[in-house]
Structure formats: structure tokens, C-alpha cells
Amino acid sequence: MKPCTIAVTGLNATDNPGPGVPVIRAIRQANPNCTIVGLGYDALDPGAYMEGIADHVYLMPFPSQGAEVVGQRLAAIHAQTPIDVLIPTLDSELAPYIKLEPVLRGMGIATYLPSAEGLQLRAKDKLSALSAKGVRVPKSVTLTDATAIAQLDQHIEFPVMVKGQFYEAFIAYSPMEVHSHFERLRAKWGLPVVLQAYVPGTEYDITAVGDGQGGLVGSVAMKKMQLTDKGKAWGGVTIADPQLDAFVALTMAALQWRGPCELEVMRAKDSGECYLIEINPRFPAWVYLTVGAGRNLPWATVQLALGQAVAPMPPAPAGILFLRHSLDQVCAMADFQALTTVGELHRKETEQ
Amino acid sequence: MYEHLALSDSGFLFDTRTGNTYTLSKTGTFLLRTLIAGGTWQELPTQLAATYEVDDETARRDVEQFSFRLKDLGLVAPEVGS
Structure with a gap:
């Protein structure tokens, strides 16, 4: 296979690591000669500094800034480091990247993403529709308003799992507990919050x-x-x-x-x-x-x-x-400086 | 019937369907190894008695207990060995 450049997001790694580094490791295992572009959101993303992971690292705008802003940044990166394939690895990225797919294809960047309809169908508040297709799913209730919580036991049996739009889930044994989790998840991830039978x-x-x-x-x-x-x-x-x-x-x-x-x-x-x-x-x-x-x-x-x-x-x-193991890596201040000031870190020559 | 059970000589048992692992005693290993190799539940007490120098009644009770334990853990179907 001819050498190719693959961009991968999700370089974060706190106590809940992103998938970016393992995706990159898997790609390198199959094709050691490929060029990897790491796309991160924070100058302190550990994946940006790991030996043997990313040849180039670029900081990206958050997906919440919209597909257009993300697309502009990708176009600038692509002009400097041409990308053949892009693999997003974070939930919040999928919607903007699916929207950008035609634009990326026009630039020569290939993706392998679900359709917008597919992404919607698997959303936590739409999952119950799959039962009509023969897939067993627990009963669920979608919450967009805290006032509905008081009558919850008329619609679903406790305990329930209270789930954020993108991440996190908590078990709740009463409407009061649901309320507490609902407010926390709404503040962190927005609406809706989904309740699912345990x-x-x-x-x-x-x-x-x-x-x-x-x-x-x-x-x-x-x-x-x-x-x-x-x-x-x-x-x-x-x-x-x-x-x-x-x-x-x-x-x-x-x-x-x-x-x-x-x-x-x-x-x-x-x-x-x-x-x-x-x-x-x-x-x-x-x-x-x-x-x-x-x-x-x-x-x-x-x-x-x-x-x-x-x-x-x-x-x-x-x-x-x-x-899984968590290890400390010693990093050069110059690398941190590069990501903080310019938003780029290069271990290989770029096109420009 | 037992294809999902991976048993080592040391008695380490891995249920490939569930990911659960167990450690069996020497006699437990012997009994399960015999079953995996094609032996029947009916012949187990005789084989146990012959190998471990226990009387027939003790062997029968031990095999029965072993059967209950495997079913209780979901390692074999409830009707197996009945």
C-alpha cells in the first residue's frame, strides 16, 4: 500500500482516555510507514507528546463552534499536511464531521462515517425505535424539562439510568435522585437527558x-x-x-x-x-x-x-x-510551547 | 455442550461466552476434564472412586455437588447431568 497520511482525533487521556491513541497504535501496527496527524483540543493532551504516535499534531476548534469553523481549520491543516483519511473518535465530533463529509471528500480527505440518519437513529433518545426492527432495548423516557420528573413513576419503573446526551450515566432510585443527576448532566452536556430502565x-x-x-x-x-x-x-x-x-x-x-x-x-x-x-x-x-x-x-x-x-x-x-496502564512521560517544554503558541507540533517535515 | 469451557491442566477455567474465570480443585479439574473429553455424568462417580480412592457413596455425592455448582454458576445447562 502506498504511504498515506491518516488524521485521528481524541488524543486526550485523563482517567478516561480518548480513543485516539489506541486507534493510532492499531493503524501503526498494520502500517508502520504511514504518517499520522493527531488532532487535539488541548495543549496538554498526552497523546500529542507520546513517542511513536503522531508525526504532526494540530489543535482544533471545539466541535461546538460548528462545522464551518472545523472545516476551515481542517482546510488550513490539509494545505500544510495533506491528509488522506480522517477518523474522528469523540462523540461530539460525529455530527459536524458527517456534515463536512462532502467538503472533505472534495479536498481529497476520505472518511468512513455513518449517515446523518444513522447517527440520529442511534441517539439515546431515539433508541427505542430500534425495537420495531427487532432489537431489544430497555424502556426509556426523554427529559427536556425538570417539571416532568415528579410524574416519572407513571411512565417508567425505578431504578433508572440517567444518561447524558454524549457521556455519563448514573443510577437513580427515586425522582429526587433523577432531578439531581438531570441538572448536572444538563449543565455539562446539554439536553436531552435520557432515562433508561435499569x-x-x-x-x-x-x-x-x-x-x-x-x-x-x-x-x-x-x-x-x-x-x-x-x-x-x-x-x-x-x-x-x-x-x-x-x-x-x-x-x-x-x-x-x-x-x-x-x-x-x-x-x-x-x-x-x-x-x-x-x-x-x-x-x-x-x-x-x-x-x-x-x-x-x-x-x-x-x-x-x-x-x-x-x-x-x-x-x-x-x-x-x-x-490498561497509566504512565508518566517526560515532555519537552519546547513541545508544549509549540502547541500553546502556534497550535502545531511537528516531528516530520511538513509540505510548507 | 462444553465447547465454551476452556480448562487448563492447572484447573484454571475460562467460560468463553461470558468471560468469567474460575479455579477448580484437583478433583474438580479431573471431573470437568472427563466430561469435556466425552465422559458422561453417569460414569463420573466410578471414575472418581477409582482415581482418588474414595468410596462409591462419597464419590456419588461429590459428583452431585459438583453438578449443582456448575449449574448454579451457569456453566452448564440445568438439564445436563439430570
């Missing part, structure tokens, strides 16, 4: 790539073995469950999903049935596990974006573990 059972997470026609390019299912205090996976193991695989295939067919995603599925304790809890429209931070399982989904996404055929992957093997 399904007691075991959670499984699946990262997958859909082909946009209802088909599955590949998927890897994982059970969390270690959690952070925010419930994020800090260790996990791949599993192989035909029933779960069938549920994933059904969900992808119902969504006609194109591109990467993460499915959160709960297997109910009483019935053993699978429930779709959430769909994240991008790779998860644990996606490097797909490399360990022999199903490099980030690289498959690059290939698909470039119009190359990727044969559907066989089911991933069970028993591959990942354990």
Missing part, C-alpha cells in the same frame, strides 16, 4: 465496523474485568458468544451502520436475553484489543475509507486480555 445483568461491550448496507465488517466483544470509579474499563477479556454475535449482527442490520461504533449490551440476569443499552458512534478507548484479537478494526476502517475491499472478518477469538 436491566439487572452483565454488561458486554462490542466494538464493530459496519459496511453501511446492514452488514458487519468485523466485531470484537469484551467483558470488563477491571473498572475505574467511573465504571470505565481498565481491563477486559474478549468473549465468543454466538447469541451475542447474532444480536450484534441484528443491530447493525437494523441501523445500516457505516463505520466504527461501540455497542453496550446488557445480558439480563433473569431471562439471559440481550438488551441494547447504548451505541457510541465511534471506536472505544479499548479498541487496541482488536489488534490483540487479530481483528484490527481501525486499520480496516482506513482501508474502507480509501475504497479498498475488506472481507468480513470471522468471529474474534475469546480469551485475549487487556490491562
Whole structure:
């Protein structure tokens, strides 16, 4: 394959790392000679400084500033460091990047993203529509106004999960608890806030790539073995469950999903049935596990974006573990200065 | 019936469907290894008694308890071994 330049977002890494660095690691594993452009939002994003990760780093405007502003910044970056493929990895980026897709294509930047309709269909407040397509989902209520909270028990059984538009979820056992979480999530992520019936059972997470026609390019299912205090996976193991695989295939067919995603599925304790809890429209931070399982989904996404055929992957093997580690890296002040003042950091020559 | 169970010689058991792991005793390892290799629940007490020098009744009770435990953990279906 000819050398290519791939831009990846999500270089952040606090106690809840972004998917950017693992996506980049997976791409480099398949193609060590590619050029990586890291797109970050903060001069202190650790992924910008990691050895062997990004050849060029550019700071971007926040997605909330709108597709036009993001597009202008990308055009300027592309003029200096031509990009062949762009992979967004943060939830809030998907809407503006989907809107920009034709513009990016015109510039020569390939993406592999869902349609705007697909993105809407998997939104937390629209998930219940999938039940009409045969995908089991918990009952949900969409909240745009705190005054509706008092009558909640007429519409949904407690306990419930109170979920932010993009991130975070809290369990609530009463309307009072719902109110507290609602205000916090509304302030942080905006509206709507979604309540979802709590399904007691075991959670499984699946990262997958859909082909946009209802088909599955590949998927890897994982059970969390270690959690952070925010419930994020800090260790996990791949599993192989035909029933779960069938549920994933059904969900992808119902969504006609194109591109990467993460499915959160709960297997109910009483019935053993699978429930779709959430769909994240991008790779998860644990996606490097797909490399360990022999199903490099980030690289498959690059290939698909470039119009190359990727044969559907066989089911991933069970028993591959990942354990996350946090390490301190010593960084040069000059690098921090470059990102802070100019918003760029280069480890390779640029076109200009 | 047992394809989803990966059992090592040391007694480490991994359920490939759920991701759960367990550690079995020597006799537990012996019993499950026998089942995975094609043995039946009916012949387990005899094989246990012959291998571990226990009387038939103790072997029968141990196999029964083992059966309950596997079902309780969801490692085998409830009707298995009945």
C-alpha cells in the first residue's frame, strides 16, 4: 500500500482516555510507514507528546463552534499536511464531521462515517425505535424539562439510568435522585437527558465496523474485568458468544451502520436475553484489543475509507486480555510551547 | 455442550461466552476434564472412586455437588447431568 497520511482525533487521556491513541497504535501496527496527524483540543493532551504516535499534531476548534469553523481549520491543516483519511473518535465530533463529509471528500480527505440518519437513529433518545426492527432495548423516557420528573413513576419503573446526551450515566432510585443527576448532566452536556430502565445483568461491550448496507465488517466483544470509579474499563477479556454475535449482527442490520461504533449490551440476569443499552458512534478507548484479537478494526476502517475491499472478518477469538496502564512521560517544554503558541507540533517535515 | 469451557491442566477455567474465570480443585479439574473429553455424568462417580480412592457413596455425592455448582454458576445447562 502506498504511504498515506491518516488524521485521528481524541488524543486526550485523563482517567478516561480518548480513543485516539489506541486507534493510532492499531493503524501503526498494520502500517508502520504511514504518517499520522493527531488532532487535539488541548495543549496538554498526552497523546500529542507520546513517542511513536503522531508525526504532526494540530489543535482544533471545539466541535461546538460548528462545522464551518472545523472545516476551515481542517482546510488550513490539509494545505500544510495533506491528509488522506480522517477518523474522528469523540462523540461530539460525529455530527459536524458527517456534515463536512462532502467538503472533505472534495479536498481529497476520505472518511468512513455513518449517515446523518444513522447517527440520529442511534441517539439515546431515539433508541427505542430500534425495537420495531427487532432489537431489544430497555424502556426509556426523554427529559427536556425538570417539571416532568415528579410524574416519572407513571411512565417508567425505578431504578433508572440517567444518561447524558454524549457521556455519563448514573443510577437513580427515586425522582429526587433523577432531578439531581438531570441538572448536572444538563449543565455539562446539554439536553436531552435520557432515562433508561435499569436491566439487572452483565454488561458486554462490542466494538464493530459496519459496511453501511446492514452488514458487519468485523466485531470484537469484551467483558470488563477491571473498572475505574467511573465504571470505565481498565481491563477486559474478549468473549465468543454466538447469541451475542447474532444480536450484534441484528443491530447493525437494523441501523445500516457505516463505520466504527461501540455497542453496550446488557445480558439480563433473569431471562439471559440481550438488551441494547447504548451505541457510541465511534471506536472505544479499548479498541487496541482488536489488534490483540487479530481483528484490527481501525486499520480496516482506513482501508474502507480509501475504497479498498475488506472481507468480513470471522468471529474474534475469546480469551485475549487487556490491562490498561497509566504512565508518566517526560515532555519537552519546547513541545508544549509549540502547541500553546502556534497550535502545531511537528516531528516530520511538513509540505510548507 | 462444553465447547465454551476452556480448562487448563492447572484447573484454571475460562467460560468463553461470558468471560468469567474460575479455579477448580484437583478433583474438580479431573471431573470437568472427563466430561469435556466425552465422559458422561453417569460414569463420573466410578471414575472418581477409582482415581482418588474414595468410596462409591462419597464419590456419588461429590459428583452431585459438583453438578449443582456448575449449574448454579451457569456453566452448564440445568438439564445436563439430570
